[in-house]
Amino acid sequence: MNAVDATGESSSMKPLNAPKNELLSAVVAEAVAEGATDIHLDTWNERAIVRFRVDGIMHEKLQVSASDARRLINQVRVSAELDIEATVKPAEGQFRWSNGEAVRDVRVTVLPTAPSNEAAHLRLLTTPEDWRDAEHLGLSIEERRAIEAVLNETHGLALIAGPTGSGKTTTLYALTGLEDLVHRVAVSIEDPAEYDLPNVRQMEVNPRRGITMQEGLRILLRVDPDVLIVGEIRDPHSASAAAQAALTGRQVLATIHGRDAAAAIHAMHYFAVPYYILGGALRMVIAQSLVRRLCRACAEPRAVADAEARLFDKVGVAPPAEILDPRGCQSCNGYGYRGRTGVFEIALLDDDFGLWLADGRAQHEIRNRLGEMGVTPVTTRALEKVAAGETTIRELTRLFWSTLGERSDPPVDVKTEGP
Numbered sequence: 057m058n059a060v061d062a063t064g065e066s067s068s069m070k071p072l073n074a075p076k077n078e079l080l081s082a083v084v085a086e087a088v089a090e091g092a093t094d095i096h097l098d099t100w101n102e103r104a105i106v107r108f109r110v111d112g113i114m115h116e117k118l119q120v121s122a123s124d125a126r127r128l129i130n131q132v133r134v135s136a137e138l139d140i141e142a143t144v145k146p147a148e149g150q151f152r153w154s155n156g157e158a159v160r161d162v163r164v165t166v167l168p169t170a171p172s173n174e175a176a177h178l179r180l181l182t183t184p185e186d187w188r189d190a191e192h193l194g195l196s197i198e199e200r201r202a203i204e205a206v207l208n209e210t211h212g213l214a215l216i217a218g219p220t221g222s223g224k225t226t227t228l229y230a231l232t233g234l235e236d237l238v239h240r241v242a243v244s245i246e247d248p249a250e251y252d253l254p255n256v257r258q259m260e261v262n263p264r265r266g267i268t269m270q271e272g273l274r275i276l277l278r279v280d281p282d283v284l285i286v287g288e289i290r291d292p293h294s295a296s297a298a299a300q301a302a303l304t305g306r307q308v309l310a311t312i313h314g315r316d317a318a319a320a321i322h323a324m325h326y327f328a329v330p331y332y333i334l335g336g337a338l339r340m341v342i343a344q345s346l347v348r349r350l351c352r353a354c355a356e357p358r359a360v361a362d363a364e365a366r367l368f369d370k371v372g373v374a375p376p377a378e379i380l381d382p383r384g385c386q387s388c389n390g391y392g393y394r395g396r397t398g399v400f401e402i403a404l405l406d407d408d409f410g411l412w413l414a415d416g417r418a419q420h421e422i423r424n425r426l427g428e429m430g431v432t433p434v435t436t437r438a439l440e441k442v443a444a445g446e447t448t449i450r451e452l453t454r455l456f457w458s459t460l461g462e463r464s465d466p467p468v469d470v471k472t473e474g475p
């Protein structure tokens with residue numbers, strides 16, 4: 057890994073104030089200060105913009121001249137040791153940024169855009185302290201205990217589901233902290249492995265070296281694992297390998313795309329895993345979303361509107377007297393929000409559910425059955441957070457309107473970004 061660093065402690069680290077990295081370091085510093093996860097740089101012939109993604113939302117940060125944009129992209133290339141000459145094909149790399157206090161690993165992609173411009177994406181990887189502790193996920197103590205119990209069973213399949221950017225991988229990593237991995241052999245196949253996991257043999261998908269997901273799983277299942285972690289189930293091979301491993305005495309933990317637990321179970325079936333196999337293998341599905349956390353320094357209380365009260369009634373959450381709207385102040389960089397918190401649907405699946413599922417079920421039947429079992433949907437959990445003043449109704453409608461099943465207009469403008 058290469059470094060853009062203020063301290064100059066290591067001979068391989070380039071000092072922050074070196075002229076060749078000043079612009080890049082200033083942009084990364086600003087992104088870190090705002091809690092951004094991504095920096096996007098787009099260039100056109102005469103102009104360029106730098107945008108940050110903060111808590112899932114894109115914000116335009118600065119317009120820069122074409123020459124500054126070229127300088128910035130060159131600094132990215134130098135820092136990540138990309139091929140300076142090759143501007144005609146995409147390039148990927150990584151560097152480490154530090155200002156002496158904060159340290160961030162930054163994953164970089166630079167790609168040519170038509171007609172003869174360039175764009176860059178910088179992903180600021182979170183530091184391990186942010187995710188290693190399951191307490192930071194937003195789970196209650198009871199939820200943690202229930203999950204821990206399932207994860208420390210000898211075998212079974214646990215799925216973590218959610219849409220893209222919902223923090224599935226963060227949860228996957230954090231959950232490994234709830235498992236006893238000292239007394240078990242744990243292996244993972246990831247694409248890519250974002251962090252070192254203690255006590256886990258991590259393998260990365262790398263088709264150029266012959267390690268496809270399928271081949272990686274085949275090898276890992278031969279090294280006597282007790283715990284198998286699958287970065288993401290994306291195809292029939294990984295789906296069936298995960299289910300089969302769970303049925304043959306392994307604890308399997310995997311992420312899968314799906315907006316709720318029923319959709320995740322259905323996705324496994326879509327990947328050609330028969331329902332009778334799934335019924336025997338599945339022990340738990342955690343479906344999740346991330347909602348932005350209100351900035352308490354500037355949030356404004358107001359009365360609940362009638363349409364909003366109906367929404368609370370519909371999902372069975374008592375409407376509060378007041379809810380909070382975002383406003384924006386200095387401490388939240390004007391966004392009205394600071395950070396995000398997880399909302400979880402936790403479905404613990406027993407043998408009865410497995411036997412019921414084995415007969416083959418439609419997605420809506422699975423959803424209804426989970427409701428009857430007392431599993432609380434993500435949308436209800438999110439509305440509870442609105443009632444508690446942790447997030448806003450605007451944030452909830454932005455994320456979940458399409459799944460709330462309303463035919464009328466949403467109570468607030470769902471397209472609104474930020475406060």
Ligand SMILES: [Zn+2]
Pocket residue numbers: 351352353354355383384385386387388389390392393
């Ligand atoms: Zn604020």
